[in-house]
Amino acid sequence: MEHFIQRFAEHGYLAVFILMTLESACIPIPSEVTMLFAGYLASSAAHAGPDLNLVAVILLGTFGNLVGSWLAFGAGRLIGRGPLDRYGKYVLIRSHDIDKAEVWWSRHGQGAVFFGRLLPVIRTFISLPAGIAEMSFPRFSVYTFAGSLPWVAALGIAGYELGSNWNKVTGSFNIASIVIAIVLVGVAAVFLVRRRRARVEGA
Numbered sequence: 001m002e003h004f005i006q007r008f009a010e011h012g013y014l015a016v017f018i019l020m021t022l023e024s025a026c027i028p029i030p031s032e033v034t035m036l037f038a039g040y041l042a043s044s045a046a047h048a049g050p051d052l053n054l055v056a057v058i059l060l061g062t063f064g065n066l067v068g069s070w071l072a073f074g075a076g077r078l079i080g081r082g083p084l085d086r087y088g089k090y091v092l093i094r095s096h097d098i099d100k101a102e103v104w105w106s107r108h109g110q111g112a113v114f115f116g117r118l119l120p121v122i123r124t125f126i127s128l129p130a131g132i133a134e135m136s137f138p139r140f141s142v143y144t145f146a147g148s149l150p151w152v153a154a155l156g157i158a159g160y161e162l163g164s165n166w167n168k169v170t171g172s173f174n175i176a177s178i179v180i181a182i183v184l185v186g187v188a189a190v191f192l193v194r195r196r197r198a199r200v201e202g203a
Helices: 002-011 013-024 031-042 054-079 081-091 095-118 127-132 137-168 172-202
Strands: none
Touching: 002 013, 013 031, 013 054, 013 137, 031 054, 031 137, 054 127, 054 137, 095 127, 095 137, 127 137
């Protein structure tokens, strides 16, 4: 961890972008660690760190997620599920993780790209089933950006506010992300049910 912190601090913005890109490209690098530490570096508490701007950190983290998701989406669309099962382990892509993302996709459709960004594991691999299903690329990009921004911003702001205590809360964000996702899915379900009832009544 100390080596990671030192190297991260040396590269600042570039480290944020690359690490967040890798996470969304199905390399299991926890965004909690990346963005909490980046937020800390942007705070006044990090006197020895690089001079980072919190807004820039959040935007770079979000765009990193978007670029990484494009890579995973392209892989899913180009090669499909079979080769990923056979050879994915060599690039840290496990079939079990893809299974979770596909189940989430099958239950929630294209909206899974948005909601899945709030769930551990799912957010890393959700781009693969989206690509395999040949989801519209513009829509995929919009949903990915919209789903990534709140999570990345929350982590960056938390790191900024926590200062040197940033590393004491990383485990709590897995629980928080699940709670947030459940709430959002519930709200979406209520909205869809009401809209369907309105259509039936108006017919």
